[in-house]
Amino acid sequence: MILTCMKNNLIEGINITSKAISNRTTMPILECLLLECNVDGFVLMGNDLEIGIISKVNANIKRNGQIAIDAKVFSEIIRKLPDKEIYIEVDDRNMVIIKCDMSEYKIMGQSGDEFSRPNVIDKNDGYIIFQSELKDMIRRTIFSVSVDESKPTLMGELIEIKDGFINIVALDGYRVSYRKSMIGQNDYIKVIIPSKTMNEISKILSSDLEAIITLYVDNNHILFDLGESIVVSRLLEGEFYSYNQIFSNNYNTKIKVNKTEILLGIERASLISSVAKKEPVKLSIEENKIIITSNTSLGTAHEEVITEKEGEDLKIAFNPKYIIDALKAIDDEYVNLLFTSPLSPCMINPIESDEYKYLVLPLRLNV
């Protein structure tokens, strides 16, 4: 294999494909990137067996071939090279020769035959969405994914396509995060993607408002096609909790409140609540204001925030982290909080759309 390419192009490919490199593995080949020159061009591949990434790099190919090389060593060397043309050659003993300006490296590679290639599925019937929109949907939901290994299906995000919408949902048994977006198709798709995949894909997604991504799904895999790069991930097996039942638009108390003010109030009150001890923050919803209090071994906190209220007064307690996570994911200036009783979940909604909704279970108040 012989090629030349510009450093910045190679670095971009390394950055993307390295997201599929395992840090903790007993198989050295999983710590490698595959470099391959073929009729399609020069591609890099990374694969940790859960997520696989293939990225095209603009290059001038002199001889086809392939080699697996330790991703960390390769990436550190390329990163430190001058911002110039890089020459890469692999000899018949799998020695990788890297030359750039006054620098020359010879690094032992491994035969590309040992590399486990990402499982590229057929590209039929794809779903097109803007990259910036998908990135936003992930950011606003991913924090609710469960970390409890005894409930593996909750360790992923649901992607559901139906009735012209794509919905992304994450829930961990204490809260639900839901975000929807219009999509041009009416098919019915329901798959669970590991949260690691969603995290890594969101780092690769462009914020450029024009950039699109196409999703392809088969029984066991999802493929994200970004144009120059594709990401393939296995799906999580199992049935996702039927989240729709637990959202209800009924309420006995509804407040409209400035998002930043209530977020800061709850954050401040939670400073004296121990996360480890699951110490609650209490909300007392009164006429025109909400009183946020916390009372722990450290001391007491008392906060007041102006609100507009509909319905009954209410006292309710929460693990403050769950409310804070949801409020932080919201960009709107004002939000609605809907309650039915001190033992029922609180729903957080935008004022004038149904683009997202959050549900948080309360903690039982010790009276």
Added chain:
Amino acid sequence: MILTCMKNNLIEGINITSKAISNRTTMPILECLLLECNVDGFVLMGNDLEIGIISKVNANIKRNGQIAIDAKVFSEIIRKLPDKEIYIEVDDRNMVIIKCDMSEYKIMGQSGDEFSRPNVIDKNDGYIIFQSELKDMIRRTIFSVSVDESKPTLMGELIEIKDGFINIVALDGYRVSYRKSMIGQNDYIKVIIPSKTMNEISKILSSDLEAIITLYVDNNHILFDLGESIVVSRLLEGEFYSYNQIFSNNYNTKIKVNKTEILLGIERASLISSVAKKEPVKLSIEENKIIITSNTSLGTAHEEVITEKEGEDLKIAFNPKYIIDALKAIDDEYVNLLFTSPLSPCMINPIESDEYKYLVLPLRLNV
């Protein structure tokens, strides 16, 4: 104790005095800041028994008094408060009441009597230096301090005042870092300051070119007077290595080289050298160029950098980290490297001054 003060003033005092708060201690009082209102004004104090800091905060005092309060809790609460006036009151049961805008906290404090106050020494015969200059001297030397607890005197930096100069020196048995600066006094002072103190003081020092600091020394302590804040530290006991003997201006080989080019070359070559295995980087000094090579189980690296040479050709090997640390601390475009033999230390010098010098011991080459 009752006072009001502006949030930003209080935060500044907390930031400075918190640097003397111990993270790992079995004595809860060492995790506290002391707040005190007396005839001199409102001051905060932190003290971990090695380093103590006292900082004045602009405030409107209504009643004198003092209280010790958990530094982390206090700092987090104040940090999250709105950017407004803060009211602090301590009642006779050591309850600290903090009010700001719509927020109110009550936090249990501890009697100030239990707090161990910093050991403020007499302010006689101080040494005045610009804060920015001291900050720069610390940055350029501190990385050479030893972390070997069996040689406690090397775990500090030497501050030496003689012949109208202040010298700061750090050495760990493998390398020496030296930086000098003019000072208006001719006394003779030689003290060893713990590296933690030097690190913390350098974070507090202003980069403002006008700001000065005054140093006061007694047998066991050094006091840094920054105006609004003072830092007191214990000194390390023992005799500092007489570093002057090991610097020599004799050489058999001298090169002038672009600092950035040789730094990047050594950094790149060291990428394939394991720090844990102490794998060397080799320098081969030839006519007009220096060849930097490394040859390890990972592969080989070869770098060339243009130089101007005086004297003999030379092959020598180093732990690359030591050379890299020294070169990174230098801002000059070109530096001199002076060698006498493959087994003698290399001296790194500026081209046209004697403001700093670095000495690095070579590694024995396996032939």
